[in-house]
Amino acid sequence: xxxxxxxxxxxxxxxxxxxxxxxxxxxxxxxxxxxxxxxxxxxxxxxxxxxxxxxxxxxxxxxxxxxxxxxxxxxxxxxxxxxxxxxxxxxxxxxxxxxxxxxxxxxxxxxxxxxxxxxxxxxxxxxxxxxxxxxxxxxxxxxxxxxxxxxxxxxxxxxxxxxxxxxxxxxxxxxxxxxxxxxxxxxxxxxxxxxxxxxxxxxxxxxxxxxxxxxxxxxxxxxxxxxxxxxxxxxxxxxxxxxxxxxxxxxxxxxx
Amino acid sequence: xxxxxxxxxxxxxxxxxxxxxxxxxxxxxxxxxxxxxxxxxxxxxxxxxxxxxxxxxxxxxxxxxxxxxxxxxxxxxxxxxxxxxxxxxxxxxxxxxxxxxxxxxxxxxxxxxxxxxxxxxxxxxxxxxxxxxxxxxxxxxxxxxxxxxxxxxxxxxxxxxxxxxxxxxxxxxxxxxxxxxxxxxxxxxxxxxxxxxxxxxxxxxxxxxxxxxxxxxxxxxxxxxxxxxxxxxxxxxxxxxxxxxxxxxxxxxxxx
Numbered sequence: 001x002x003x004x005x006x007x008x009x010x011x012x013x014x015x016x017x018x019x020x021x022x023x024x025x026x027x028x029x030x031x032x033x034x035x036x037x038x039x040x041x042x043x044x045x046x047x048x049x050x051x052x053x054x055x056x057x058x059x060x061x062x063x064x065x066x067x068x069x070x071x072x073x074x075x076x077x078x079x080x081x082x083x084x085x086x087x088x089x090x091x092x093x094x095x096x097x098x099x100x101x102x103x104x105x106x107x108x109x110x111x112x113x114x115x116x117x118x119x120x121x122x123x124x125x126x127x128x129x130x131x132x133x134x135x136x137x138x139x140x141x142x143x144x145x146x147x148x149x150x151x152x153x154x155x156x157x158x159x160x161x162x163x164x165x166x167x168x169x170x171x172x173x174x175x176x177x178x179x180x181x182x183x184x185x186x187x188x189x190x191x192x193x194x195x196x197x198x199x200x201x202x203x204x205x206x207x208x209x210x211x212x213x214x215x216x217x218x219x220x221x222x223x224x225x226x227x228x229x230x231x232x233x234x235x236x237x238x239x240x241x242x243x244x245x246x247x248x249x250x251x252x253x254x255x256x
Numbered sequence: 257x258x259x260x261x262x263x264x265x266x267x268x269x270x271x272x273x274x275x276x277x278x279x280x281x282x283x284x285x286x287x288x289x290x291x292x293x294x295x296x297x298x299x300x301x302x303x304x305x306x307x308x309x310x311x312x313x314x315x316x317x318x319x320x321x322x323x324x325x326x327x328x329x330x331x332x333x334x335x336x337x338x339x340x341x342x343x344x345x346x347x348x349x350x351x352x353x354x355x356x357x358x359x360x361x362x363x364x365x366x367x368x369x370x371x372x373x374x375x376x377x378x379x380x381x382x383x384x385x386x387x388x389x390x391x392x393x394x395x396x397x398x399x400x401x402x403x404x405x406x407x408x409x410x411x412x413x414x415x416x417x418x419x420x421x422x423x424x425x426x427x428x429x430x431x432x433x434x435x436x437x438x439x440x441x442x443x444x445x446x447x448x449x450x451x452x453x454x455x456x457x458x459x460x461x462x463x464x465x466x467x468x469x470x471x472x473x474x475x476x477x478x479x480x481x482x483x484x485x486x487x488x489x490x491x492x493x494x495x496x497x498x499x500x501x502x503x504x505x506x507x508x509x510x511x512x
Contacts (some may be wrong), residue, residue, distance in 0.1 A: 119375075119495070122491050123489070123491045123492050123495060124489075124491075227483060227485075227499055228503075229483075229499050229500070229502045229503035229506065230502065230503055230505075230506025230507055231502055231506070232506065233379070233380075235378050235379045235380075236379050236502050236506075239375070239379060239495060239498055239499050239502055240499060240502070242495055243483055243485050243495050243496060243499040244485070246485045246486065246487055246492050246495055246496070247484075247485035247486055249486075250485065250486025250487070250488065250492075251486060
């Protein structure tokens with residue numbers, strides 16, 4: 001497998017990594033311009049730029065880049081002076097961070113979810129769909145998505161999330177919507193939305209409060225979800241929701 | 257050709273029409289429930305619900321519906337009393353208006369235009385693309401769109417528009433963008449937007465003002481176009497623009 005094939009696999013798997021490319025070298029250096037290495041978040045590697053102290057320095061710079069606001073960085077190394085390497089020479093390395101795509105989990109596999117899934121995939125979210133009904137939650141209806149044939153509330157309770165998770169709740173049943181929200185709202189997330197009218201939204205807030213969801217968690221709820229563009233059809237509603245998801249993603253990582 | 261095939265053709269051609277369906281009939285009526293007739297804006301017909309005074313009444317009701325805010329209407333006719341028809345009986349007719357889809361004309365056939373075209377088609381705009389460059393403005397790149405291999409500024413000057421026309425200006429060249437806008441802004445439209453940064457927007461406003469575009473026309477310009485969701489990639493930018501187009505369409509005809 002070439003390094004590019006490995007990179008393609010990492011992207012398909014939704015994994016974050018930093019790609020380091022030698023862009024200049026002078027004197028006696030272990031690697032020539034174009035040499036590449038991939039550094040994963042756990043420090044593991046694909047490819048090499050020569051090993052030893054210089055590789056260690058690149059790995060360190062890559063790990064710093066993972067948590068830095070910028071997406072790229074250029075690293076200059078003077079092999080002899082700074083690193084005590086005997087081969088001499090100078091290398092410039094370009095580092096580029098590839099963040100893992102944000103995951104969108106759709107609870108409910110109805111008409112709106114199908115449109116949201118297709119459009120969200122198109123703008124590079126990874127998409128998971130959860131519904132217990134096999135006639136709705138099928139790979140045919142959701143190509144390119146992870147499809148889980150499970151009760152949405154069970155999945156919501158069991159999942160562990162982080163601040164980059166997006167959740168859209170659109171099940172076929174209001175009590176089920178509510179059970180899913182009760183489980184999701186206390187968990188970390190970038191976005192939790194539920195489909196429905198302004199009236200349904202108010203009712204839901206009251207019921208969730210009554211069910212003991214704390215005010216801080218309740219503030220996370222976007223309901224009605226989607227930007228207020230007057231959307232009516234499933235395809236239009238998907239545009240309004242995915243526009244809001246992009247807004248959340250871009251405000252979270254403006255340079256991505 | 258069945259009436260449904262004729263309706264499908266009208267929709268494909270982007271034409272407005274009212275479909276009249278007999279939903280109840282009692283006594284001696286010329287047509288039974290399910291009978292259908294299509295009325296076009298010019299009063300021409302497809303199908304029939306029996307001819308004569310009753311058909312005349314339905315055509316009149318349909319023509320009123322074209323300019324009414326509501327989308328549907330039910331018409332009850334007592335054939336004997338009101339219409340002086342000898343056959344007697346009573347008919348209830350359901351009228352449904354199908355508005356012509358709004359037309360979106362894209363000036364420039366680049367990457368963003370391609371994404372906008374596909375998404376706008378998906379949410380039921382009719383899409384025309386204008387670009388003089390055959391390698392960009394091809395039917396392969398814009399399936400389902402009308403593709404015009406013309407200079408965008410020439411087309412902008414020549415076209416006649418109405419209050420339901422949407423224009424997105426995304427040519428490969430700023431002076432060309434400006435020439436297109438100079439031609440479009442004085443014409444009637446629902447939407448005129450030009451792609452670009454806030455700085456480009458300010459420069460454009462100044463240049464258009466200097467070129468003699470009147471203040472009222474200049475106010476029509478949406479620049480930067482698209483909802484402010486932080487969109488960066490062509491696919492994301494398309495979501496922001498189409499979301500704005502839906503907003504304009506839905507605010508123009510809330511019940512559509």
